Amino acid sequence: xxxxxxxxxxxxxxxxxxxxxxxxxxxxxxxxxxxxxxxxxxxxxxxxxxxxxxxxxxxxxxxxxxxxxxxxxxxxxxxxxxxxxxxxxxxxxxxxxxxxxxxxxxxxxxxxxxxxxxxxxxxxxxxxxxxxxxxxxxxxxxxxxxxxxxxxxxxxxxxxxxxxxxxxxxxxxxxxxxxxxxxxxxxxxxxxxxxxxxxxxxxxxxxxxxxxxxxxxxxxxxxxxxxxxxxxxxxxxxxxxxxxxxxxxxxxxxxxxxxxxxxxxxxxxxxxxxxxxxxxxxxxxxxxxxxxxxxxxxxxxxxxxxxxxxxxxxxxxxxxxxxxxxxxxxxxxxxxxxxxxxxxxxxxxxxxxxxxxxxxxxxxxxxxxxxxxxxxxxxxxxxxxxxxxxxxxxxxxxxxxxxxxxxxxxxxxxxxxxxxxxxxxxxxxxxxxxxxxxxxxxxxxxxxxxxxxxxxxxxxxxxxxxxxxxxxxxxxxxxxxxxxxxxxxxxxxxxxxxxxxxxxxxxxxxxxxxxxx
Numbered sequence: 001x002x003x004x005x006x007x008x009x010x011x012x013x014x015x016x017x018x019x020x021x022x023x024x025x026x027x028x029x030x031x032x033x034x035x036x037x038x039x040x041x042x043x044x045x046x047x048x049x050x051x052x053x054x055x056x057x058x059x060x061x062x063x064x065x066x067x068x069x070x071x072x073x074x075x076x077x078x079x080x081x082x083x084x085x086x087x088x089x090x091x092x093x094x095x096x097x098x099x100x101x102x103x104x105x106x107x108x109x110x111x112x113x114x115x116x117x118x119x120x121x122x123x124x125x126x127x128x129x130x131x132x133x134x135x136x137x138x139x140x141x142x143x144x145x146x147x148x149x150x151x152x153x154x155x156x157x158x159x160x161x162x163x164x165x166x167x168x169x170x171x172x173x174x175x176x177x178x179x180x181x182x183x184x185x186x187x188x189x190x191x192x193x194x195x196x197x198x199x200x201x202x203x204x205x206x207x208x209x210x211x212x213x214x215x216x217x218x219x220x221x222x223x224x225x226x227x228x229x230x231x232x233x234x235x236x237x238x239x240x241x242x243x244x245x246x247x248x249x250x251x252x253x254x255x256x257x258x259x260x261x262x263x264x265x266x267x268x269x270x271x272x273x274x275x276x277x278x279x280x281x282x283x284x285x286x287x288x289x290x291x292x293x294x295x296x297x298x299x300x301x302x303x304x305x306x307x308x309x310x311x312x313x314x315x316x317x318x319x320x321x322x323x324x325x326x327x328x329x330x331x332x333x334x335x336x337x338x339x340x341x342x343x344x345x346x347x348x349x350x351x352x353x354x355x356x357x358x359x360x361x362x363x364x365x366x367x368x369x370x371x372x373x374x375x376x377x378x379x380x381x382x383x384x385x386x387x388x389x390x391x392x393x394x395x396x397x398x399x400x401x402x403x404x405x406x407x408x409x410x411x412x413x414x415x416x417x418x419x420x421x422x423x424x425x426x427x428x429x430x431x432x433x434x435x436x437x438x439x440x441x442x443x444x445x446x447x448x449x450x451x452x453x454x455x456x457x458x459x460x461x462x463x464x465x466x467x468x469x470x471x472x473x474x475x476x477x478x479x480x481x482x483x484x485x486x487x488x489x490x491x492x493x494x495x496x497x498x499x500x501x502x503x504x505x506x507x508x509x510x511x512x513x514x515x516x517x
Contacts, residue, residue, distance in 0.1 A: 023092075023125050027085040027118045028053050034080060034114050050079060051156045051203060055251075056086035058275050059201045062229055062253040063152055065091065069098045074150035074193055076139045076157060076186050078104035080111060081118040083154045088126050099129040103149065105139040112136065140168040140185050146192040153193065153200040157186030175220045178213030181205075188217060191224050196257035200225070206232075206248040206460040209297035212467045218295045226260045227289065229253035232268040232301055232460075248460040250299075264288045268301045281306070287313070294471055298457045308453045314509055315473035322477045323430045324438075326466040328392065329420030331380045333370055339377050340370030348372040349381065350412060353421045354391045357405035360443060360493030362389070364412075373419045381417040385409045385433035388442040390425040392464050401455050402464065404446040406439050406493075425466055438477070441484030445474070447498040479505065 031050055051059075060083070065071075071091070075084045084102065091097055106115055115134060123130045135142070160182045162169055169180040175188045183204050190200055208214040221227075231251040263282045269275055283300050287309045290296040300306055319325055331351060333340060341348055351373040356364050365371045373380060391403040407426070412418065420426055427442055428434065434442075445451050451472070459468055474480065486501045487493070 023122050024053060024056065024082070024085045024089050026121055026125075027080060027082055030114055030118055031080040031082060034111065038110060051082050053082075053086075054275055055203065056082045057089070058231070059083060059154060059203060059251055060086035060090040062201050062251070063087070063090065063154075063199050065094055065097075066151060067096060068151070069096060071097065071100050071151045072149060072195075073100055073102045074153045074190065075102070076105045076153070076155050076190055076193075078106045078115060078134075079108075079156070080114050081122070083156055085118065085122060087152065087154050088122050088130070091128070092126050095127075097128050099131070100126075102130060102132040104132060104134045105137070106134060107136055107138060138168070140182075140189055141171050143189065143193075146189060148195040148198070149193050150190075151195055151198050153190045153198070153202075155186060155190060155200070155202045157183045157202065157204065159183050159205060175217040177216035181207075184208050184214060184217045188220055191221065191254075191256060194225075194256045198256050199253065200256070201251065201253045203249060203251045206250050206299065209250075209299060210294075210459050210468050211465055215294060218297070221254070222260070222289065222295055225254040225256045226258045227252065227254050227264055227285075227297070228261055229265045229267070230288075230297075230299075232266070232299055234268055234270045234301065250460075260285050260289070266300050290471075292471075296458060296468070296471065299460050300457060305453065305457050308450060308457060311450065311506060312454055312473045314506070315475055317474045317476060318472065319427065319470050319474060320430070322474060322480070323432075324427055324434065324442075325430055326390065326425050326427045326469045328466050329422040329424040329426065330382060331373065331377075331419050332422050336373070336377065336380070337370075339374040341372045341374070342369055344372050347375045349375055349384075349415050349417050349419060351419045351421065352389065352407070352424060354393070354403075354424050357389055357391060357403060357424075360405050360447065362405055362407050362411065375417070377419075380419050382419065382428075383433070384412055384415045384418050385428070386436060386439045387434065388427040388439055388446065389420070390427065390446060390464055390469075392423045392425050394462050394464070396462055400452050400495075401459075401462070402446045402452045404443055406443050408436065408439065409433070425464060425469070435481065435484075437481040437484035437488070439484065440487045441480035441482070443493070444483040444487045444498045444501055445480070447493070447495055448502045449495060449499045450502060475505065475509070479509075 073087065078084060084104065091100060104115065106112060119132045123132065162180050162182060164176060164180060168182060168185050169176050172185050172188055175184065187202055187204060194200055208217055233249055262285060264285050266281050266283055268279045269277060279302060281300065283306055287306060288298055288300060298309060340351060349372065350364060351371055353368060355366055355368055356362050375381065386409050387407040389405050389407050394401055394403060454472065459465065483501055483505055487498065490497055
């Protein structure tokens with residue numbers, strides 16, 4: 001189902017690239033001078049970050065250059081033309097190409113003189129006729145009736161959140177579902193500007209691959225294009241090193257109006273400087289793009305990730321299917337300071353934070369400020385019943401993304417109600433409370449290595465989102481209770497025990513499915 005491939009660059013390609021890199025090196029030099037003169041705070045405010053030489057060259061290398069005498073190229077948010085220069089460098093290898101028409105969108109006045117100088121330099125130093133147009137208008141709002149104008153689109157769009165009433169968001173309601181970001185509005189507009197069978201290569205944050213906010217964009221993307229290549233950076237602080245940007249970022253290559261390929265090439269590197277040390281896989285498309293209404297994209301980086309997806313693909317249920325659901329804690333503590341207290345009283349209930357989760361159990365109190373909530377805040381109270389508590393936030397360097405603990409009503413039987421801070425998630429029953437076996441079974445799943453790896457593939461961020469967890473594959477309700485019963489028998493809550501019990505269960509499920517087939 002998956003295989004490792006040899007690096008598809010060879011030494012001759014790299015040496016040839018070094019001989020032809022005059023235009024890109026020039027643009028990089030002029031860009032560095034611009035970076036030295038422009039305050040980083042100003043560029044961050046407008047979402048302006050620059051691509052490294054190695055990343056730009058890699059992105060340009062992803063295109064399959066059409067055998068045409070003329071090409072139309074689009075670079076939205078051109079900046080200093082680093083990506084354009086890399087693509088022109090790549091196109092310079094094709095002797096049959098005679099002319100290129102280039103459209104560049106750039107609205108930042110401070111960089112326009114540099115952009116013009118760099119494009120003039122390109123024009124004088126490529127072997128084909130290059131005509132360029134700079135459009136200093138808003139790329140999203142200036143196109144009231146966007147048309148297919150480009151054979152190739154390359155882009156590093158601005159990374160900037162906007163509100164739903166922003167002109168850019170109002171101009172593209174078909175891809176808005178929640179909080180918009182300029183980067184996916186740019187991507188959607190570029191797809192509209194792409195001709196059928198045209199290709200687009202973008203470097204963008206990973207956030208679009210999952211979650212409810214990007215659902216409409218994913219439907220638009222997969223309804224119009226085929227995803228052919230993804231490149232993942234393992235270290236999020238290495239993508240825009242010059243900029244000190246902490247961003248989970250990826251590169252995608254898509255083609256318009258073609259069917260989804262049987263497999264998708266997925267590459268990964270530690271940083272932007274080690275593309276010769278790339279990990280390369282070819283993964284079946286059905287494992288990369290979830291075939292349901294959410295259309296999540298799984299961020300596969302190694303064969304173990306593929307094995308994880310294949311292993312859990314036999315589980316047919318989700319939490320909502322089983323009358324269970326993950327929710328986010330009810331109380332934003334800093335907004336309720338006047339209703340939080342450090343000691344218990346008759347009209348107060350326990351307020352649980354992520355700090356109360358310890359080795360699978362609940363340790364309460366721990367001497368944290370605000371561990372008790374005033375019962376007059378009725379909207380912030382929930383029934384005291386069995387839950388699985390799951391931390392909503394973890395640090396990047398922590399070994400586990402899913403960190404959970406078992407909460408049992410019996411341990412706090414003196415209370416009818418409790419509350420939870422909104423940095424804590426909890427799994428609850430929809431129609432009736434969870435049984436003890438169910439809570440232990442859920443803990444077995446969430447504390448296993450397999451499920452932790454699955455969530456990392458599903459979501460590249462450090463936040464555990466309820467929306468995504470509620471789509472994760474689950475055993476049957478009886479299966480989860482079986483896991484819980486086995487875990488309770490061991491009297492252990494460590495990761496290795498959970499992994500062993502889950503593996504035992506999945507092996508049994510595989511044997512049953514083989515007999516049926």
